[in-house]
Amino acid sequence: MATGNELKCVTCGDTSLLTGGRKRIIFPCAGVANVGQISNAAALQLTDEGYGAATCIALLGTGDTGLKKRIADADEVVIIDGCPVTCGGKIAAAQGVNPAQHIIITELGFEKAYTRNFTEDDVETVVSAAWEGKGR
């Protein structure tokens, strides 16, 4: 799990505007069950790794016009849902947003539970799934 204290290369940092690559917006469902919390942690780690920009799914639910413009300017939208209820996917659909990738964490072998316990390895599993395109 990213802690914000990781070492950065002297030549590294946010170079996305200089070096190209796909512009992605990542929406975690951010639910209160373990898998929802993992979705949030994974989205933040993906942001730190330069995969895209984690954004609140609740803001999308409001129909915010500024966010709609950001989505229109992006190359891809990625939804990370914790469980088969797929709140994130449903919110996106209601706002007319079609994700290029939709990851459902319980489909990666996790069991939904109302606990705050999850590990760095749990987050890594979801982050790797996004980089590998398992939700395409």
Added chain:
Amino acid sequence: MKIEVLGTGCMKCKRLLKNVETAVKELGIEAEIKKVDDITEIMDRGVMFTPALAIDGEMKISGRVADVEELKEILKG
């Protein structure tokens, strides 16, 4: 095929290395994967932004992490 991942060891460099390993495995190709973490060598190679990826000495990516899909396309040539 010789694949080099250049970077001094931050999370983006580690992720690019992992994505490269996954792409090579999924393609089932023979490749030597080398991590170049010496900053002097990285600079001498003309890399201004890390992480960077070189294949058989040719720089393919600099300053970002490529996903597995893109890496597979690059490796397939």
